[in-house]
Amino acid sequence: MKTIVILGVGVAAAPLIRQTMRNVVLKDKEYNLIVVAPTTHFHWPIAMPRVIVPGQLSEDKAMIDLRPIFKEYPSDQFEFVLGAASALDPTGNTVAVSLNDGGSRTINYHTLVVATGTSSKDNMPWKAMATTEQTKQRLHELQQQIENARTIAVVGGGQTGSETAGELGFEYSKQGRKEVYFIYNDRLPLAPPLMESVRKQTKTELEKLNVKLIPNTKVTAVEHSGGDTILTLTDAEGKVTTLTTQAYVPTTGGIPNSSFVPANLLDSNGFILQTKSLQVKGHDNIFVLGDVGSLEECKAGVADAQAVHLIKALPIYLKGGVMPTYTPSNKVMVGITLGRSRATGQFGSFKLFSFLIHYAKGRFLGTDYCHLIAAGKKTLMTTYEK
Ligand SMILES: Cc1cc2nc3c(=O)[nH]c(=O)nc-3n(C[C@H](O)[C@H](O)[C@H](O)COP(=O)(O)OP(=O)(O)OC[C@H]3O[C@@H](n4cnc5c(N)ncnc54)[C@H](O)[C@@H]3O)c2cc1C
Incomplete structure (x- = not known):
């Protein structure tokens, strides 16, 4: 055999x-x-x-x-x-x-x-954790923290951070229901090879959702006290401040x-x-x-x-x-969802229209077909069986 x-x-x-x-x-x-x-x-x-x-x-x-x-x-x-x-x-x-x-x-x-x-x-459930039970347990804990929070802090300016700030902004800060902060260590969210225009669009869309952007800043300490998490923030000039949050959402790779x-x-x-x-x-x-x-x-x-x-x-x-x-493939191909109605993206050196990415990705985030990938009947780009 x-x-x-x-x-x-x-x-x-x-x-x-x-x-x-x-x-x-x-x-x-x-x-x-x-x-x-x-x-x-x-x-x-x-x-x-x-x-x-x-x-x-x-x-x-x-x-x-x-x-x-x-x-x-x-x-x-x-x-x-x-x-x-x-x-x-x-x-x-x-x-x-x-x-x-x-x-x-x-x-x-x-x-x-x-x-x-x-x-x-x-210890975040973005990817599968050690077991499915652990992933679900951590997910439920995070959802509970978000539910109970007055202030939510998303930390890390990559695609996961930008999309998460967008989802939380759309659900909460847009209507003034909770404060959503987005902390990242660069001038703009995202990074090259994504173009300046795509990065600026991400910033603008998040601002429209009333997400409070804290650029050029690192979280240098995390302390838990009762139901609060106190983040120590250090900016590019070395200035240190703190932010108290009830839901700390790191997206750090x-x-x-x-x-x-x-x-x-x-x-x-x-x-x-x-x-x-x-x-x-x-x-x-x-x-x-x-x-x-x-x-x-x-x-x-x-x-x-x-x-x-x-x-x-x-x-x-x-x-x-x-x-x-x-x-x-050496072509940049990225779609970034920014809440439940807007998006941005890049194909090669073209910035893509919000409505295109929202239609292709943002409506369901792939949950309309990922069960077929799980079953092995399809990949993102190839369909093997109907
Ligand atoms: C929040 C988030 C959003 C994303 N959005 C996008 C996007 O919009 N577009 C995009 O192109 N990419 C996106 N990505 C990246 C994408 O999810 C990954 O590139 C993709 O999941 C990689 O697939 P994989 O099969 O290589 O690894 P994984 O999906 O990480 O799967 C790894 C598998 O290996 C198993 N495993 C782990 N350790 C062991 C072990 N020791 N022995 C046996 N099995 C093990 C795991 O349980 C899992 O089943 C995103 C990632 C995150 C975290």
């Missing part, structure tokens, strides 16, 4: 799982597929800036139970192991797994795909889930070094997809394109063919 192991059940892994079952495993009894992940649910980060707003978008639309989907596959050729990869031996072709139920297991693989993504910093991978296979930031065919150099039977890989930035569009490539390339590799090269 040749065992294919896929680590992760995220945006990159989910379509690969189903399409590898259909293209390879179910066609040839010589193969079996083992999926390893610590989460029972597929997690759709793109919707989370709205899911955290109490009563806005049900978490069930963004967190989809995979177990009924996986039941479709025959148990002699498919297994879902609930646990986290804890050690990879690329020479011995084994991966050790810490099982959620407390035990451990070592799995031998013929071919391994690592798609373990990133985790959000500061992610950490690659690669602690189980030998250090010599990682770049200096902990991302797994990928070749141009999405393999690990010197270990052709290990493929790397999505956020955890070193080749491109952490974006669903990238995870998607890499998954689509491997869906085609894996059967070629398994038959001993020449691996096709993956071509990263």
